[in-house]
Amino acid sequence: MTTAEIGRKGEDAAVAHLEANGYRILERNFRFSREEIDIVAFEPNERDDGGMIAFVEVKARSGDGYGRPEAAVDTAKQKAIKRVAEAYLHERRLIPSPTRFDVIAVHLRGPQVEIEHFKHAFGHFG
Template structure:
């Protein structure tokens, strides 16, 4: 039986591969600010090649349905924490005012291949 931490790490790996297959570039993983963390920071180029968007991604993985839908675990408190990490990340790297959004990737493990649901702009933008 896999531990919660192992399921989380596997979920992050699956989410990163999923995003990369869709043209995103993973910039960072497990970015921390104080005691808070965001799982993935990605860059999504635009089709017009006029820049792109920085995407902060919270990954939630589940191996069963007993704890509800993974995306529901990203509550208001978690959203505020992710926004604080994002603000620090952008400030530290002098990326303000880059277009930025917040996504959630839910990974469902079961029999066979993991099922991935990607919720773009799950809870807001920074511009």
């Protein structure tokens, strides 16, 4: 598989995981300037009277040669995601809304797909 195919398969698996866990997908591959957020999702709370917007970065790997997928979300990537998230909230007039930043690591091992979801993976706005 090409890098693009691995990325697309990883994002598709992450979307399926989120939807299976009750999330609503609001946007995929939202771009601002030259940067992007892979998934914007809404997680309703248990009482269904509110919830939280999750900005989700997906990292997929087909092997372990480059380290763990989530390790690729370094400080520079986190700052870029925050900039795009702020633009998304501003464009959609969703400020202030409860938000968080998640990372989903997808391990593609042949036909088997393993997913790790790291909620509140990094920082806050500011």
